[in-house]
Amino acid sequence: MQKLKVVLLASLALLAIVFLVAISTPYWFARKHDAVVDIHNPALIKKGAYLAYAADCAACHTAPHGRPFAGGLAMQTPMGTIYSTNITPDKKTGIGNYSYGDFERAVRRGVRPDGAALYPAMPYVSYAVVRDQDVKALYAYFMSSIKPVEQRNKPTTMPWPLSMRWPMALWQLMYARPRAFVPNKAQSPEVQRGAYLVEGLEHCGACHTPRGIAFQEKALHDTSSGVYLSGSALEGWYAKDLRNEGLGLAGWSDHEIVDFLATGRTDRTAAFGSMAEVISHSTQHLSDADLQAIAHYLKQLPARDGQSPHPILGVDTTTAKLRAGDYRASGATEYVEHCSECHRLDGRGAPRVFPALAGNSIVSAEDPSSLIQVTLAGGGMAKTPHDRMAFVMPGFKQLKNRDIADILNFIRNGWGNRGSQVKARDVARMRQLIDHEPLNYVPEAHND
C-alpha cells in the first residue's frame, strides 16, 4: 500500500511539473517581442496585402460564403473538427486588440495573447521563418485594411480530454522551436526567393510533406533524406510529391508549374480539392517573378534515393485497344461507359477542359486517396481570370465500390501508367469519410 501511495504521488508530481512547464512556455519559450509598426503606411499595407495572398490566409480564415477573414471554416482532424478563427480587426471577436507582439507570436510561434497554444492547423511551424519586415507588413494590412466583422469563434468539437490545449505547448516545445530562414548561398537569389516562399508563407510542406507520429512535418526544408515535399495524405486527400522525380514534378516543365499556379490548370491537368483553393486564394495573385522562383526552386529538389529522376510513363497500349473495341481489361467497359465521354479513349481529356489521365501523377500516385475522393465526390477547377470557364467534375457516388475500384485500377494502369491496386473497401472507407465531412460553419455576422 505504501508503495502504491508513493507511485501515485510521484505520478501526480510529475504531471504537475509537466503541466507547469507547459503553461509557462509563453513566458520563457515563446516570449512576446513587441515593436512599433506604422500600420497606416500605404507601402507597408500594400506589401502586407500581397504577402497575405502568399500566406494563403483567406483559404482557411474566410469560410465559403463567409465574410472575408471572419473565420468559421471547418477542418477535419482525427480527434474532431477545428474551426478557423476571426482574424479581422474586430475588438470583441477578432484580433482588434492585438499588439504587434501578440500578432507576431500568434503567426510565428502559435501562441494566443492569453498564452494558449494554437493547433498546428495554423501553419505557424512554417510561418516561423517569415522575416520580421514581412510579419510587420502583414500586421499593418490586417489592422488597417480589413473590415472588422463581429463574429464569435466556434469551439472545436474535440471531446475532453482531447480538447485541452495545454499539451499543445509540449508539442510546440518539441516541434515548433523558433527558427529563421536559412538561405542556401550556393543557389541563385531566385531559387533562394522560391525556397523562402515555399518553406514559409506558402507553407507547401503543411500538406505536401509527410507527417510523423506526433503529426509533425518530417522536414521543414530540404534535407539529405529528401522527405521534404515528397507527398502526404491529409483529410482524405493525397497532396502530391513535389520533388523533381518520377511521380513528382519530373514530368513538369517550369512553364507548366507557373501556368498551374497562376491559372489552376495546364494543357494536361488541373488542380482540384484543396489545391484549387490554394490557387484561388493564393498563388494566382502572386507575381510572375515569384511563381518562376517557386518553380525553379521545386525543380531543383533532387530525386530521393531509389526514385527515378525522370517521369514514369510506360508504353501506351490502352488507346489502341479501346479504339479497336477491345474492352476485355477489367474496368475498361465501365471506363468507356462512365468516363470516356470527357477523359476520352486516349486518356488525354481535352486541353484546359478535361484533365488527362495518361501520365497524370495524381492518378497513379502510390496513395490513391485524392483519386478516390475526386471520383466519388467530384471536384472543381479554380476560377481565375485566365480562363473563361472553370470546369467541374461531378461525383460518381452512384457507382458501386467494386465498379469504381475496377475503373480506378484500369486508369492507374492504363496508357502506360503504373499504380498499385485500389480495393473496393478503400472506396467504401472514402465514402464514409466524405459522408461525415463537417459542414462548413458560417455564422451570421453581427455588423456591416
Added chain:
Amino acid sequence: MTKSSRITLSVLATAILASMATLAVVHARHTPDDAPPTPALKVKDSQGTVVGSYRIPSDSQIAALPDGKEILYGKRLLNETARLLPTHVGDGLNCNSCHLAEGKLGAAGPYINAYNTYPTFKSRAGRKVSLTERINGCFQRSMNGVPLAPDSREMLAMKAYMKWLAQGVPTGDKVDVVNAGKIDTSLVPDPVRGKQIYGEQCASCHGDSGEGMKDQFGDYIFPPLWGNDSYNIGAGMARTYKAAAFIKYNMPLAAGRNKPLGQGGVLTDQDAVDVAQYFTHQPRPDFPGKINDWKNQKKPKDARY
C-alpha cells in the same frame, strides 16, 4: 513483476482504453458504405397507367449476353460514328454528340424508348417512320451524310444496342423519361445577346468560330457547331427552340454537379434561346431533302425552310 508496476500498468491500460473508447464514439457514426441500387423509373402504357418499372442497365452486363458482341459494336458505332463510319458521316459528329451518355440521359434525346416507340408518326415526314428510317434521318441531317443499308451489319448493331437498352419494355409502353426538356417557345430570341453568351459559356470547348476541338487523331472531342464539319439545316438541332431545349438542360458539360456529366443548370430559357438562335443560324451545310419535309403538315415556327 512487482505489485506497484502491475498497478501502474493497469492504470496506464485503463487510460489507453478510455481514450480509445472516446475515439470510437467519435467515429461511431455510420452511413451506408456502398451506392444504392440504380433508381427504378416507371413504365407507363399508352393511357399513362403505370404498368411496370425499368432500370437503366449497365454496360458491364453486355459482354455476357448471347448477342453481346453485336450490342457492343452498336454502342461503339453510336459513340464513335464519324471515325468508324467515315463513308456515311459527312461532318465531324457522332450520334452521341447529342444523345449524351450513350443515350441513357433524359432530356438529351435518350434511346431508352427508341426500340419500343418506333414505328411512329412523325409530322416532319407526314407518315409513320421506322426506327431504321429515324436513324438514317440522323445520318442524312445531323451527320450530313448518307444512309446505311437497312439490313447492314452496322444498322442492325445500333438497333441491337437500342433493343438491349429498352430491356424488354413492350412496344407501345414507355419508360417515364423525357426526350427533351421544357423551353418557353414564346420567347423572342436575341442573337446579339446570344453571341455574347456563346463566348462566355460555349467557346471554351466549341471554339470562338464554332470550329469544335479535335484530339490527337483529328477526331472531334467537341463537335463543331457551324461550318462544313457541322450538321446541316435539316437537323432538328438547326432549329432554335429544339437546340435551346437541349442546351438549357445539357450544356455546358462539367458545369456543375448534375449527374452524370455535370451538365446544364447554368442558362435561363432566354439565355438558351438567344444562344441557340445565334449559333444555329451561322453558316452550315444545306439539306437537299428538305423539299419533302412538312409537305402536308404545319411547319413549326422555328423550321429553317
